[in-house]
Amino acid sequence: MSTLNDAHDQALLPRHIAIIMDGNNRYGDHHKLAKGEGHIAGKDALDPIVEYCVSTGIEVLTVFAFSSENWQRPPNEVALLMRLLALTINEQLPRMQKYRIRLRFIGDRSQLNSELQDLMIDAEQKTADFEAMTLVIAISYGGQWDVAHAAKTLAEQVLAGQLQIEDINKERLAAHVQLADAPAVDMLIRTGGEYRLSNFLLWQSAYAELFFTQTLWPDFTPNELEVMLTDFAQRQRRFGKTSEQVQVQDLS
DSSP: OOOOOSHHHHTTSOSEEEEEOOOHHHHHHHTTOOTTHHHHHHHHHHHHHHHHHHHHTOSEEEEEEEEGGGGGSOHHHHHHHHHHHHHHHHHHHHHHHHHTEEEEEESOGGGSOHHHHHHHHHHHHHHTTOOSEEEEEEEEEOHHHHHHHHHHHHHHHHHTTSSOGGGOOHHHHHTTSTTTTSOOOOEEEEOTTOOOOTTSSTTTTTTOEEEEOSSOGGGOOHHHHHHHHHHHHHSOOOTTSOHHHHHHHHHO
């Protein structure tokens, strides 16, 4: 399989890819697997995608592992997902160290058990200085929670006399959302055949190019991702400008 990693193609790659990994349960049902086995297959599908992204030159890969809304799922499924998340962290750490990938987590950690929180902190500390790529795992995350949390931070600064209301703008709010120090999401992928964002990185994906596939997450491969990257490279990203303005900008 070829990769888009020469000097010309590198400039056309997204800096930040976000993936909604959907379809694990349907994969399990389709293959008549035991309850929860679809999620295990989904966990294993992440490794080749991570390796492909780091080899291709992607700076940040963010994956949606467990949303703030997922707490509403049946207790047995939630418990399984929490165990799989802990297992994923333990399995990913040697891989992160091998490929020099920084591991980060976003989301409301207050709802997670102390063991999982400790695993997250340990993994972040051990990989903090790695620069090949950043893998971000969103756990107990919701885009609306993210924006509300940032707004609360600004409100606290106003109450403390550190900030004036008239000084609040999108740049100040952006400085307090999750991944404020990372590039904005350029490319957002959802597997599993659904066509919605499901409250994922709403602020960070304001100008992301959207890709939807019928492929269930456990079946999603680097080959399909490469096809999407080729499509991404051919899209004109205008950010509110006209096509003519972008063309002039590209020539300058």
